[in-house]
Amino acid sequence: MTPTRSFFTPLQSGRVRPAATGSRSNITVSSPFSFTLISSEGAARLGEFRTPHGVVQTPAFMPVGTQGSVKAMRHGDLEALGAEIILGNTYHLFLRPGDDLIARRGGLHRFIGWKRPLLTDSGGFQVFSLAERRVISEEGARFRSHHDGSLHMLTPERVTDIQAQLGADIAMVFDECLAYPSERDAAAASMRRSVRWAQRCRDRMMQLRGAGLDGVTVSNTGQAQFGIVQGGVFQDLRTESVAATVAIGFEGYAIGGLSVGEPTDLMYEVVAATAGRLPATAPRYLMGTGTPEDLVQCVARGIDMFDCVMPTRNARNGQLFTSEGRINIKNARYAEDDRPLDEACDCYTCRTHSRAYLRHLFMAGEMTAGTLNTLHNLSFYLDTMRRIRHAIAFNTFEKFRQEFLRSATRLLSDS
Amino acid sequence: MTPTRSFFTPLQSGRVRPAATGSRSNITVSSPFSFTLISSEGAARLGEFRTPHGVVQTPAFMPVGTQGSVKAMRHGDLEALGAEIILGNTYHLFLRPGDDLIARRGGLHRFIGWKRPLLTDSGGFQVFSLAERRVISEEGARFRSHHDGSLHMLTPERVTDIQAQLGADIAMVFDECLAYPSERDAAAASMRRSVRWAQRCRDRMMQLRGAGLDGVTVSNTGQAQFGIVQGGVFQDLRTESVAATVAIGFEGYAIGGLSVGEPTDLMYEVVAATAGRLPATAPRYLMGTGTPEDLVQCVARGIDMFDCVMPTRNARNGQLFTSEGRINIKNARYAEDDRPLDEACDCYTCRTHSRAYLRHLFMAGEMTAGTLNTLHNLSFYLDTMRRIRHAIAFNTFEKFRQEFLRSATRLLSDS
Secondary structure (H helix, E strand, O other): OOOOOOOOOOOOOOOOOEOOOOOOOOOOEOOOOEEEEEEEEOOEEEEEEEEOOEEEEEOEEEOEOOOOOOOOOOHHHHHHHOOOOEEEOHHHHHHOOOHHHHHHOOOHHHHHOOOOOEEEOOOHHHHHOOHHHEEEOOOOEEEEOOOOOOEEEEOHHHHHHHHHHHOOOEEEOOOOOOOOOOOHHHHHHHHHHHHHHHHHHHHHHHHHHOOOOOOOOOOOOOOEEEEEEOOOOOHHHHHHHHHHHHHHOOOEEEEOOOOOOOOHHHHHHHHHHHHHHOOOOOOEEEOOOOOHHHHHHHHOOOOOEEEOOHHHHHHHOOEEEEOOEEEEOOOHHHOOOOOOOOOOOOOHHHHHOOHHHHHHHHHOOOHHHHHHHHHHHHHHHHHHHHHHHHHHHOOOHHHHHHHHHHHOOOEOOOO | OOOOOOOOOOOOOOOOOEOOOOOOOOOOEOOOOEEEEEEEEOOEEEEEEEEOOEEEEEOEEEOEOOOOOOOOOOHHHHHHHOOOOEEEOHHHHHHOOOHHHHHHOOOHHHHHOOOOOEEEOOOHHHHHHOHHHEEEOOOOEEEEOOOOOOEEEEOHHHHHHHHHHHOOOEEEOOOOOOOOOOOHHHHHHHHHHHHHHHHHHHHHHHHHHOOOOOOOOOOOOOOEEEEEEOOOOOHHHHHHHHHHHHHHOOOEEEEOOOOOOOOHHHHHHHHHHHHHHOOOOOOEEEOOOOOHHHHHHHHOOOOOEEEOOHHHHHHHOOEEEEOOEEEEOOOHHHOOOOOOOOOOOOOHHHHHOOHHHHHHHHHOOOHHHHHHHHHHHHHHHHHHHHHHHHHHHOOOHHHHHHHHHHHOOOEOOOO
């Protein structure tokens, strides 16, 4: 157990001030973002980070609000479920309604009416998913919009500017995302390009925090920026990426390029080795992961933050997570099942409705099926994170992990 | 102003008891349903009716929950908005998940988890809307399901049985719905058939309330049954229908066959004349209507109950009702409009979000657009009903009506 002081000292006001550091950048400017490690058990960490829009307890799960809305949810629902931070997608918001429009509204918080912390990704993952619709060069990524085929260019600098205009509390660097499997040489070249891009993102961020840039509205002067570690499943490349990314210096560090098809055990290995090399004084964010068991297993390996569309997307497809395993609500066995989805769950859906009704709504194609299912799945995810934090605080996390893996992650026979 | 006593005296328990009446049926059995007229101003009436699941204040608007769910809403939302009764569609629930399954769940209330009053329509309107997929005879309506083309027969008796199994607090008789325009002879023949069917529905209801029927589960022993007045736009046919339907004797009376394409002024005329001939001691329900101005204008002509998909369906299409007129949220003029939808509205949507965000969600195809828009439109409808009731209570309804017609019903130029 290693309580530590804050990585960055919060400023008195929301304004940032320049401060010389040992970073490669000639000028760096600190952000009011700070991370405090409260307690740990093995590699699992209990902590919290502070942002201009409030505190987030870690380990944290961030529901995904791609277009400025967590699908099928209202912000009030997310607050009631205990979501302390949500994620927006830069790629989607850049294309529609556009970062300029959002900046004119006062930034993403004011535009969408969400008062708690926000994180925006860099759009890297979405752009690389466009496959034949994009061309990557050292400069950046040229791509055609999935909406209308219009041509766009995203560079590390542009992505930093867009995120500054969106004004989330945490911005991510623009990184190259590699498919799995990849050859070692390709993974190395891609990782090193991501490091160069990370430096360009950080340099741009420092300009924005300092004198600013014409034509770029900084919607949130307290915005933090996280670096992203790449390197595929090659441990030495991950180690090289950690060293180079930490040398640039960010308020937090993400592990990217996982949950892209590699075997789960391999992912856990890479997570354990990579997280262990990241500074203890900054939050560690595993991007795009995962199942409930992934959350528990990766907290056990030192991860503090997660995001994933799984609880929301699966909910809309009728796949529900419960304390006794997964349920596919389409299954005919639930047609006359008067029990709640999960007797251990206190969410609105479980307090109000039976499996029989939820199955009926799903089969009838009612929108409310998506809402009720999403409420439940997010409740399950966020409740799992609460139980994880509680267990670390009381030094019972390892026991919790063993019990959780025996029960909640079971696949019921029909799923 | 004519306070009156209850039409039916509530029983001590939820069970019904037989009681001889002067109705054409040899045995009639009263229901615990009762209507109390509290106050009136001109033809406008303030009242309430009691059901086994609680009291409903009138004039009332009933949100439509076709398949056992008001689209995009949770029951908790409807309760918070002040909806005291919702409507389910017998046609849809009969086909999926089936009235037998719902009866095994304990009836529609328990199946869907809604604790307040419920009304089910008879399915007549839906069956007649199937056009070439149905054949009407004196016996009833034979039709093919819009889901899978399977063949079904609905008769007045069967529809009464299905509704008994669903167990809503109010059931409707099976009636023939005529298109507009119709020839007078066709309207007369159809109205008289509806009267014969209404008698068959009432006879069946009395059997169910009395000794019961093998194979039919009466899920709500306190279920009331409403007759439906037909006759198109022909006043003498409406008068004949009123007389014949009231002679059969029901707990309430509906006006059917309007809002099917006739001019609004003609509808108002028929409503005024028909409502004025119905007993003052029973609630009067105008089926399938209407716009906010229709509600106000028809309350002024003696109507106590309404249902309509307009607030929910229009919401999902981006058409929103406000105190200053209608808004089509798709319109580009709202892209940078930071104002709430309706500054006079206290709903979650108006308290939390701007027009700019609502437009973005709609253009982005987010499900949450449907939810937020529906919340607002239903809030507007239910708030309008509250204001109507308040105005009648204070004898200011006529003043309210004039003001309402000047403001809220205005079509903004872009709609």
